[in-house]
Amino acid sequence: xxxxxxxxxxxxxxxxxxxxxxxxxxxxxxxxxxxxxxxxxxxxxxxxxxxxxxxxxxxxxxxxxxxxxxxxxxxxxxxxxxxxxxxxxxxxxxxxxxxxxxxxxxxxxxxxxxxxxxxxxxxxxxxxxxxxxxxxxxxxxxxxxxxxxxxxxxxxxxxxxxxxxxxxxxxxxxxxxxxxxxxxxxxxxxxxxxxxxxxxxxxxxxxxxxxxxxxxxxxxxxxxxxxxxxxxxxxxxxxxxxxxxxxxxxxxxxxxxxxxxxxxxxxxxxxxxxxxxxxxxxxxxxxxxxxxxxxxxxxxxxxxxxxxxxxxxxxxxxxxxxxxxxxxxxxxxxxxxxxxxxxxxxxxxxxxxxxxxxxxxxxxxxxxxxxxxxxxxxxxxxxxxxxxxxxxxxxxxxxxxxxxxxxxxxxxx
Numbered sequence: 001x002x003x004x005x006x007x008x009x010x011x012x013x014x015x016x017x018x019x020x021x022x023x024x025x026x027x028x029x030x031x032x033x034x035x036x037x038x039x040x041x042x043x044x045x046x047x048x049x050x051x052x053x054x055x056x057x058x059x060x061x062x063x064x065x066x067x068x069x070x071x072x073x074x075x076x077x078x079x080x081x082x083x084x085x086x087x088x089x090x091x092x093x094x095x096x097x098x099x100x101x102x103x104x105x106x107x108x109x110x111x112x113x114x115x116x117x118x119x120x121x122x123x124x125x126x127x128x129x130x131x132x133x134x135x136x137x138x139x140x141x142x143x144x145x146x147x148x149x150x151x152x153x154x155x156x157x158x159x160x161x162x163x164x165x166x167x168x169x170x171x172x173x174x175x176x177x178x179x180x181x182x183x184x185x186x187x188x189x190x191x192x193x194x195x196x197x198x199x200x201x202x203x204x205x206x207x208x209x210x211x212x213x214x215x216x217x218x219x220x221x222x223x224x225x226x227x228x229x230x231x232x233x234x235x236x237x238x239x240x241x242x243x244x245x246x247x248x249x250x251x252x253x254x255x256x257x258x259x260x261x262x263x264x265x266x267x268x269x270x271x272x273x274x275x276x277x278x279x280x281x282x283x284x285x286x287x288x289x290x291x292x293x294x295x296x297x298x299x300x301x302x303x304x305x306x307x308x309x310x311x312x313x314x315x316x317x318x319x320x321x322x323x324x325x326x327x328x329x330x331x332x333x334x335x336x337x338x339x340x341x342x343x344x345x346x347x348x349x350x351x352x353x354x355x356x357x358x359x360x361x362x363x364x365x366x367x368x369x370x371x372x373x374x375x376x377x378x379x380x381x382x383x384x385x386x387x388x389x390x391x392x393x394x395x396x397x398x399x400x401x402x403x404x405x406x407x408x409x410x411x412x413x
Contacts (some may be wrong), residue, residue: 003189005078006256012072013249027246028066051231062237068245074252077208078186079199081219083226086245087234090182090202091117092238092267093216096196097149097178098127099236100228105148106130107171109173111140111163113156113360115180115202116349122151123353133356135165139171151200153180154189154295158308158344158368159361160283162295176225182206183334187259188301197222201311203244205335209251209258213244258337258373262305265376269369272380273309276388277360280365283308305371306334308344315364317390318343322367324389327382334370340380341369 003011009336014023035041041057048063058064068086076084087093099107099122107130110122122131132142139150150172153168154163160183169177176197180190181284185206191199201207203215209235240248270284285296286303296303297365322330330338342348345364349357357363371379 008077009187009256010253011069011075012077012252013072015073015084016070019306025067025070025246025249026282027242027345029242030058031061032195033060035059041148049231049234050226051229051234051275053226061242061379062239063234065239065245065317066291067242067249068240071240071245071249071252074249075186075217076219077200078255079219080190081199082221082223084201084217084219085226085247086240087113087216087218087233088238088240089211089214090200090204090216092236093200093218094118094121094180095127096121096229096232096238097200097218098149099232100225101149101176102127102129102314103228105338106148107132107144107148107157109134109142109147109150109175111136111139111152112356113159113349113362114151114153115157115182115398116344116352118153118180119349119356120351123356136168136404139168143175147175149178150175151178151180153182155183155285155306156360158289158366159184160304160306160308161361162285162291162293162300164293164295165191165194165196165299176222180357183304183306184300185259187256188263188304189299191279192219192221194299198225203248204333206255206259207251207254207334207335208248209246212373213247213251215240215244215248216342217248223233232297233300233371239329242333255362258304260302261373262371263302265374265379266305266307266369266371267303268369268376269383270307273307273383276387278312278387279309280312281310283361305372306368307371308366310363310365311367311390313390313393315343315346317393318365318367320389320393321386324385326385328369331379334368336370337373339370339372339374341367344368381386 012265045059085148110133112133134142152163179191179196180200182202199219201217203217267286273279274282284307301392328341330343331340
């Protein structure tokens with residue numbers, strides 16, 4: 001019997017609990033494992049070093065860890081993937097994918113906007129890859145015989161741009177498509193269903209869900225990619241710590257509830273922001289006209305819990321707005337139980353080329369909100385503190401130019 005995603009999120013990765021006689025996931029902190037049978041151990045280490053699936057003896061924690069493996073099994077089940085490979089961070093996962101792609105060809109097509117760290121890594125060419133940055137309608141023209149990967153993020157960071165994954169897969173043909181689905185999570189989007197070869201998450205965000213873990217994970221049903229990614233992880237040492245694996249596995253159980261609750265609040269707040277006179281633009285996939293391709297309801301099961309908006313007054317106004325908030329935390333990252341706000345142009349996307357930021361809609365007025373689990377009406381009251389600060393700033397600007405400081409006024413006779 002196939003259960004709903006909410007049920008699978010609770011039970012995935014726990015299939016061996018009955019044999020172990022436990023109810024909570026055990027944390028295996030061993031850095032090394034005994035080798036009572038040398039021939040078996042030699043065979044195990046040879047297989048693990050090649051990136052093959054786990055064998056009888058883990059040998060060494062850089063090669064395999066049972067706690068991390070349970071999280072991988074659970075995430076793969078939620079993504080309807082055959083396998084998942086976890087890494088020490090989201091950027092470690094991105095790097096591993098690009099290293100595997102480099103073995104097949106030296107060219108990548110990247111659809112902007114992307115997370116700033118991913119954009120910077122690609123633009124730097126430090127991995128020996130040539131990159132063409134395009135919009136979705138530029139993918140076909142950018143493809144070359146040496147193209148080994150098309151990478152996209154949907155919803156996009158930070159502007160919430162939506163990309164039709166199936167359409168890009170069709171255009172890419174035999175070229176693998178990697179989808180960063182961090183904003184959507186498996187609750188709202190499963191890119192493998194749309195034909196993507198790889199789906200990537202910064203596990204630091206919604207999967208962990210509490211702002212206390214750093215991780216990345218790639219899910220795929222392609223055994224060649226899975227083996228190659230494990231091989232890169234073994235070779236580079238970009239392994240996930242078992243405590244992080246435990247926290248991520250625990251986080252998956254409440255992921256559907258957290259996503260739906262935060263999404264509901266995001267919908268309420270997006271409409272209120274849309275009506276505010278000091279807001280010049282709101283980006284949220286659930287707003288009227290924001291989804292001309294009809295992706296929400298087909299590719300996505302909901303608009304998500306991320307939104308972005310622009311305030312009148314540029315960077316100074318954005319900074320003043322954030323400073324006035326009391327319960328919303330000004331901080332990078334997203335997907336935590338508390339609501340976070342940040343200024344992408346100055347923070348997460350500071351390393352992105354200025355022209356690229358401009359063309360992607362990342363302005364100095366843009367603020368990104370990751371909605372948490374607080375009451376939406378409390379969040380709106382907090383946002384109103386920010387708008388009050390902007391109103392006060394406008395009054396200051398209106399008063400200051402009319403003041404005559406240090407000017408000698410001649411006496412008229």
